[in-house]
Structures are given as C-alpha cells and as structure tokens.
Amino acid sequence: MISILFSLLLVPLFSAMLIFIIPNSRKETFRPIGIAFSLITLTQCVYLLFGEYAKTEFKILSTFEWIQSYGINLHFGLSGISTLLLLLSSLLVFVSLLSIGKDHSESKGFVGSLLMLHFAINGVFISGDLISLFIFFEALLIPMYFLMGIWGGENRRYATIKFILYTVFGSVFIFIGTVYTAVISYGVNGKFSVDFETLSLLSLLESQSKTLFLLFTFGFLIKVPIFPLHTWLPDAHVEAPTAGSIMLAGVLLKVGAYGVFRVSIPFFTEGFLAYKNWIAILSVIGIIYGAIVAIAQIDIKKLIAYSSVSHMGFVMLGISAGGFLSIEGALIQMINHGITAGALFMLVGFIYERRHTRKISDFGGIKISMPRYAAIFLFTSFASIGLPGLNGFVGEFMILMGSYNSYKILTSFAAFGVVLAAIYMLWAYQRMFTGPIKYEENKNLSDLNSRETASVLPLLLLMLFIGVYPSYIESFVIKEAVILSDTIALFMELK
Amino acid sequence: MTLVENLMINYVVISPTLSLLFTVIILLFCTITISTPMYIKKWVSFSGVLLTLFMVFLKFGLYSTDGISAYFSNMILSDPFSLVGNTLIAFILLFTFSSFWKTSELIESKTTEALILIFMSASGFMLMVDSENFIMLFIGLEIGSISLYALAGLNRGDQLSNEASLKYFLLGSLASCIFIYGIALLYVSLSIIGLYEINIAINYIGLNNVPLTSFIGIIFIIVGLLFKVAAAPFQAWAPDVYQGSPTGYVGYMAAVAKAASFIVLARLITVSLRFILDQFDLFFSAVVILSVLGGALFATNQSDLKRLIAYSGVIQSGFILSGISSGVFGVSASTFYLITYIIQLVGIFTVFSIISGQLSSDFQISNISGLFKENKFITITFAIFMLGLAGLPLTSGFVSKFILITNLWSYERYVLVSVLMLTTVAGFYFYLRPIWVAAVEKTENVVERILLKKSDKLLLSVLAALTIYFGLLPNTLVNITRWMVESYL
Numbered sequence: 001m002i003s004i005l006f007s008l009l010l011v012p013l014f015s016a017m018l019i020f021i022i023p024n025s026r027k028e029t030f031r032p033i034g035i036a037f038s039l040i041t042l043t044q045c046v047y048l049l050f051g052e053y054a055k056t057e058f059k060i061l062s063t064f065e066w067i068q069s070y071g072i073n074l075h076f077g078l079s080g081i082s083t084l085l086l087l088l089s090s091l092l093v094f095v096s097l098l099s100i101g102k103d104h105s106e107s108k109g110f111v112g113s114l115l116m117l118h119f120a121i122n123g124v125f126i127s128g129d130l131i132s133l134f135i136f137f138e139a140l141l142i143p144m145y146f147l148m149g150i151w152g153g154e155n156r157r158y159a160t161i162k163f164i165l166y167t168v169f170g171s172v173f174i175f176i177g178t179v180y181t182a183v184i185s186y187g188v189n190g191k192f193s194v195d196f197e198t199l200s201l202l203s204l205l206e207s208q209s210k211t212l213f214l215l216f217t218f219g220f221l222i223k224v225p226i227f228p229l230h231t232w233l234p235d236a237h238v239e240a241p242t243a244g245s246i247m248l249a250g251v252l253l254k255v256g257a258y259g260v261f262r263v264s265i266p267f268f269t270e271g272f273l274a275y276k277n278w279i280a281i282l283s284v285i286g287i288i289y290g291a292i293v294a295i296a297q298i299d300i301k302k303l304i305a306y307s308s309v310s311h312m313g314f315v316m317l318g319i320s321a322g323g324f325l326s327i328e329g330a331l332i333q334m335i336n337h338g339i340t341a342g343a344l345f346m347l348v349g350f351i352y353e354r355r356h357t358r359k360i361s362d363f364g365g366i367k368i369s370m371p372r373y374a375a376i377f378l379f380t381s382f383a384s385i386g387l388p389g390l391n392g393f394v395g396e397f398m399i400l401m402g403s404y405n406s407y408k409i410l411t412s413f414a415a416f417g418v419v420l421a422a423i424y425m426l427w428a429y430q431r432m433f434t435g436p437i438k439y440e441e442n443k444n445l446s447d448l449n450s451r452e453t454a455s456v457l458p459l460l461l462l463m464l465f466i467g468v469y470p471s472y473i474e475s476f477v478i479k480e481a482v483i484l485s486d487t488i489a490l491f492m493e494l495k
Numbered sequence: 496m497t498l499v500e501n502l503m504i505n506y507v508v509i510s511p512t513l514s515l516l517f518t519v520i521i522l523l524f525c526t527i528t529i530s531t532p533m534y535i536k537k538w539v540s541f542s543g544v545l546l547t548l549f550m551v552f553l554k555f556g557l558y559s560t561d562g563i564s565a566y567f568s569n570m571i572l573s574d575p576f577s578l579v580g581n582t583l584i585a586f587i588l589l590f591t592f593s594s595f596w597k598t599s600e601l602i603e604s605k606t607t608e609a610l611i612l613i614f615m616s617a618s619g620f621m622l623m624v625d626s627e628n629f630i631m632l633f634i635g636l637e638i639g640s641i642s643l644y645a646l647a648g649l650n651r652g653d654q655l656s657n658e659a660s661l662k663y664f665l666l667g668s669l670a671s672c673i674f675i676y677g678i679a680l681l682y683v684s685l686s687i688i689g690l691y692e693i694n695i696a697i698n699y700i701g702l703n704n705v706p707l708t709s710f711i712g713i714i715f716i717i718v719g720l721l722f723k724v725a726a727a728p729f730q731a732w733a734p735d736v737y738q739g740s741p742t743g744y745v746g747y748m749a750a751v752a753k754a755a756s757f758i759v760l761a762r763l764i765t766v767s768l769r770f771i772l773d774q775f776d777l778f779f780s781a782v783v784i785l786s787v788l789g790g791a792l793f794a795t796n797q798s799d800l801k802r803l804i805a806y807s808g809v810i811q812s813g814f815i816l817s818g819i820s821s822g823v824f825g826v827s828a829s830t831f832y833l834i835t836y837i838i839q840l841v842g843i844f845t846v847f848s849i850i851s852g853q854l855s856s857d858f859q860i861s862n863i864s865g866l867f868k869e870n871k872f873i874t875i876t877f878a879i880f881m882l883g884l885a886g887l888p889l890t891s892g893f894v895s896k897f898i899l900i901t902n903l904w905s906y907e908r909y910v911l912v913s914v915l916m917l918t919t920v921a922g923f924y925f926y927l928r929p930i931w932v933a934a935v936e937k938t939e940n941v942v943e944r945i946l947l948k949k950s951d952k953l954l955l956s957v958l959a960a961l962t963i964y965f966g967l968l969p970n971t972l973v974n975i976t977r978w979m980v981e982s983y984l
Binding site for chain 2 (some may be wrong): 065067068136138139141157160164165170175182186
C-alpha cells in the first residue's frame, strides 16, 4: 500500500520529466506517453478503491523524516474521500489529455505541466500533516501558472496574476496557521510536529481554536471559492485553456473544501462552532448570487464558472451544517461537481476549438449540425442541474435534507439554487442548440469525433452510475462523515 | 560559551586568508614579469580557490581539537561562526569563479587587476569573519570593501560603472566612519575592544550602569555592518552598484559582503549582545520593517533586472536580520536562510552573466523577453532561483522562510511575522514577472541561442539542484546551522 502511495507521487513526476526529456521532433508521442502514465495512476487509484483504506477515516501510512532538529516529519496516508478525490483527479487528467486539441497535445510544456499538476494534486490528497499539505497546496500554483499564462486566452496576464495573488494571499494565512499550530504543538510535545494524529490529540484553548480556525479556513475558502472571495474564479476559468479549466473546476476547487473538511473542522472544532453560521450564510449567498450572475452571462464558459460558485456553495453549506447527512452530501457533491463541471468545461472546449468563440449568441440551432454534441451537452446539463437519476441530484438533495435541521431558512433559500440552475443551464442550452441555425459558420460544424466522444464518455457513465446507485459512492465517505459529525456533536454538547 | 585563550601564533587559523594572499602575490608577479598567457592566470586563480577550500577544511580539523579558541593575542578567533563564514566565502569564490573570470577576460589589460581585487576582497572578508577584535574586524572589512569599490568601477568606459564605484565608495566610506566611530565610543565608555569583552564588561558593571555612549557605539557598529548587507535605510547604494558594476562581478560582490557581514552580525549578537538583546528590539524591528516594506515597494516597479535583484536583496536582508536579532535559535534559522539565499543569488547572477555575455551594465527585463524559446535550460534554472527567492514550496526558499517564521513566532514577534508574510505575497508579483517575460509571454522577440560551456552547465545544475535539494531534504543544512549555535546555548 505504501509503495502505491509513493508511486501516486512519483509516476506523474517521472512522466512529466520524461516528457521534458523527449526531443521536440517526436512531439506526436507526448499525448500517448501522458495517457499511458495517467492510466497507470488511474489503475492504482482503482486498486486503492478496493483496498483496506478506502472506507476508513484518515490513516497515516508512512512517515518521512524532514527536519530532525525541529521534530518535523512529513506524513502520507489515505482515507475514503482522499481515495475518491485521487481517483477523480486521475480520471480528469486522463480524459483531459485525451480531449485536448492537437496544438496542446503536441506541446511539451502543456502535457508536462498537466502531469506536474497531477503530481501536486495527488500530493495534497495524501498529505498527512499540515506541512506537506501546504507544500503541495502551493506547488499546484506553478503548473497552473504556466498552463494559464502560456496557453490562456486574450486577457491571460491579468487573470493569471489575479489567480496567483489570491491563492498566495490565502495560503499565507494557512502558513501562519501552520506555524502557530507548530508552536503550540511544541509547547505540548516538545517538537514542532503537526501531523494529523498529533493534532487530533492536541487540546487547544477556545481562543487558540478560534484564531486557528479563522486562519486556515480563510485560506481554504479563497480556494473553494466562497462568496466575496470568488472573483478570481470567473477570470481564471475564462482565460485558462480547456484542460486547465477542467482541472481547476474538477479538482482544484475541491482542494479548498477538502482542506476545510480535513483540517479546519476536525482540529479546530470550537472555532468551527463559533463561526459556522457565517460560513453557512456566505455559502447560501454564494449559491443564489452565483446562480443569478450565471443567468446574466453571455459567455458560456463564464456561465459555467459562476455555476461552480453556486455548486461549491452547496458543498460549503453541507459542511458547515455539520450534520451527518449534510457532510456526507457535501463530500459526494464534491465528487459530483468535479465530474459534471469537468465534463461541461470539456464540452465548451470542443466547441471553442471549432468556432473560436464562447459567446452564447454566436451559436443557435447547432443541434442540427452537431446532434451528438447536443445530446451529450443536454445530459451533462441535466446532471449539473440535479435531475433525479443523475449524480447532481444525489449530493444536493442530501445537503438540503441534512442542512434543514440546522438552518431552516437558509436551506429554504439554498433550494432556490437548484431552480435557478435549471434556468441558466436550460436557457443557455435553448439559446445555443435549439431553433434554426442563425449563422452560416455554424452550418458545417463537424460533430464530435470518436476521440472526443471517448474522452467525455467515462464522465457521462459516472454521472449515470452515481445517479442510479448512490449508495456505492456513499459507502466510501460514510465513515468519515460519521466521525466528523460525531466530533461536532460532542463539542456542541460540551458547550 | 567558553573561550580558550591561546596566545600562540597558529598559521592554520588564518590559512584561508594567507592562501588567498599567496594567490594574489603570484598573480602580481604575473603582471610585472613578461606577459603571462591567459590560461596560466586562469589556472593560478582557480588553484588559489581550491587551495583556500582545502585550508578551510584544515580549520575544521583545528576546531575539532581546540574548540572555540582565540589566537594571535586574542585577535583571531576559531569558532563555528568563523568556520561557517570561511566555508561560505570559499564556496562563493568557487561558484562565482566562472562568471568573474569571463568578465575579467573581457576587460582587456585589466584581467589580473580584477582577479587581484577579487582575491584581496575575499581575503579581507575571511579575516573579518575570523576576528575577535574590533580593530581586526575593521581592517578586514576595509580590505574587503575597498577592493569591492574598485571592482565596481573596473569597466572604466561605462559611465554607470563609474557612478556605481563612486557612489559605493562615498557611501561605503561613510559607513566605515560610522563603524569606527562606534568602536571608538565603545572603547571610550567601556574600555573594551573585543567581541567577548562586551558581554563580560556589561555583566561586571550591571546593565543599569552601562553608559549610554556604549549603546550608541554598539548601534553604530551594527549600522556599519547593516550598510554592507544593504538593509534599509542603509540600502541606497545597492541598486546603483548592482546596476552599474560589470554583470559578472555583481554576484560575487553581493554574496560575499552579505555572507561576511551577516556572519559577523550573528556572532556579535550571539556572543556579545545576547543578554542585552531586548534593548535593541525597537532598532532591529524598525530596520527589518523598513527593509522588507521599502524593498517590496521599490521592487514592484523596477524595469532593470539587476535593480530588481538589488531590492529583493534588501527584502532578504530584512528577513535574515529578523531572525538574527531574535536570539540564538533565530540566528541558526537565519544562517540557513542566508546560505540558501546566497545559493539562489549566485545562481541568478551566473545566469545574468551568461546571458549578457559582455560588459554592458544595461540589463532590462525586456532584454530576456523570449529567452525560453532558444535557451530552455538557462530559463528553467533561472525560474528555479526566482521561485526560490519568492519562497515557493519545493525550493529552499520555502523551508528557510518556514523555519524563520516558526522561530520568530516562538519568540513572539508577531508584528514582524505579519509584515514578513505580507511581503512574501507581494514578492510573488515581482519575482514571477521576469519568469513571465522570459518564458510565458508570447513575443516576437527571440534571444539568440547561447552556447553554454560545460562548466557553466554543471555550475547551474549544481546550484539549481541545491536549491531544490534543500527544499526537499533540508535536514543536513538545518543540523549544520544548529551545530553552529549549539555551543552558545
């Protein structure tokens, strides 16, 4: 198991280096090599899914000496939700490598950066202590910087710098929180150890717990992103290349929510109880605000970006409600949103490659020229809206049901998010796909070829699978949700 | 903290200085006799560097038998600080050799002069980190600095170079004046002239009876050293000198002065001032805050790369000083920071000297636009060094910042922590900009393919590998810096 854990880091790193070594004259090999290595990682993740750590709470499996004289070690481990997120990230890397056009797939830097991104993401999800979590959290930035900066759109410089500065600003708070935790841990254990096992045994004063919760959560919520801190996301999505958008929406946003779930709440529960109402309020504002702004968008990519703000609001609402059902729903919604948003960005990428525009008004009636594309888009839209039978329904329904106990009024408002989602997605579908063909250029658009269909197909199957058989995915996160909600309930009783 | 007094003459303890001076004398002979071919000069100076490294190695042997001890009538000290300082200076010589040799080769008829100046300055700074006595410290500082003033102006045809030299000289002399004035004040008020004596004298007469003049004296001495490391508000010379001096020399000039001055400052604080350090809290905090905020403010809108690195040097000096001024563990964290910073600094200037390839002092950010297209290796190493300066995880910059901030937090210096972290965020803006221009931006401009010599390629790989190695496995270096302060706990 430990060897698989390390190969999750080393295989992407090695493959990225391999891509960099291969001379540019063999550029047609970049995509097959990248796909082959991401398939290896994907297979390993599937193997982990059937392993003994796929349904447990976080278990540290391996320790690695870092700075001896400070007593700081790096820890790596696994849990149910980590395994699912690892699987999701490997799958998305695989399909985005498959889906990208020729100008990207034959570029050494693009494929290499994507694999480096994979390395960093895997690192985040197997980190067993605050330091390695922070290292990989920051290391995500560099491949994203190059992906957005080199292969981005017109206004990429502004968007890239905004993305980097927002994230670095947030991670400074995480960094200070890590240092503060380390110093507190030094006072108790005599060494600056910040692994999750030590932290769960650390008893904090209420004021310490509150400060630390604020520090960590602020940093993570920028990444989620929650309502007033979300402004980097639409810019980043619009300017990023398709594969960058897929990874950004599919996995990078989950890193923030994962951090809140893994670090902020279990270790600083008192702080969580003090501030959870605020997070819930901001989440619901984000749900409604994101959906309303999405209705008004004329750019389809920006529309999906704002819908991400809305959907991630559900995740944060579920986590902050703190009940067993709502946390479970939030974890499932993280996976679901990764699948649907990834698929939607990929679909937008396909049409952008053909028409080089993302404006909704530039299309109209393309169902006639691209029937297969239209069907897939409609299916994914339904999943995103939360149609029963598809995956989006499962997570949002559980969140709304679970949160209703804690926040009756807020949850009622949040439920409108689902309705609004139907408005913006279906209206966009109607304007883009139905009716007569408005423009000459759209008449001869070629439908999805087999490679493109193959790259979106796994995601569609997963949407259907999770939608009709949600208890399978539930079985992976149930234990963690129970443990976390029990912790929260315990602290509430103590109060 | 015990000092074994050993009045005997022991040449091993100053052997690095001597071997550098010996190289200087041979190089001098090369000039006055028949014109010596270039390659002989090259090998003479390179063997001088290797000899110095070997001599530093011998000093470790001496330390392991004698422990912390003073020689030459308490003038010269052999302690962990001098060992670390000597090693650092010798390695700076080794790592910058290729850049300063290339530049010296280009300055016709002054090759030997340049080499002599470099070796002289190195010997001066070696002496400086070795001295127990303030007078020796001053002599070392002056030998080192005066050579550097001349080195800055060696490219006489260039107006900027002349300006740099004159500015460096005038401001540097002022700093030396302040430094020696501080020594005089200290001597007048407490009748002491040695580093170890300050502590003894203050303990003897009691903190409340210490005359104000002696505090002023100590502050003046510190100011003299802070000038050399370009901490604000004593930073005014740095951007002009970095910009004007021949590019190949700047790496050496910046690194060696910083290394020596910070090591001396670290020793001054660990040995002499550790019990009265809280008296200087306000002074040091002000300098740190001014340095990091001022440096960040000026660095954001620089269009010249060398000026950008100069202002980033001001920020890094602030970071290092924040740890040094906190206490013994802070000194160890700062030394780690100093070593990793010097590796990145030397790497960046090696890249600059390879790219510029000539004497021109002009080095705009726009000059490296499109660098990545033809020079992938150079750009990647350059990016690694810049990211290291920014403090991104997986590079040594992150570990050094982490250790430093952890120590500062333990010392409860929360104001400094928040200011330093703020600067780190701002840093990402201006450290990423050159990378953007060199690799990311779409541009018509192409920097022609630069033929890398094998030695340069090896050097850049070693420096980049060290930057990443200390970011992944910092244990060895942390242990070394811990060992450095262990005897003073």
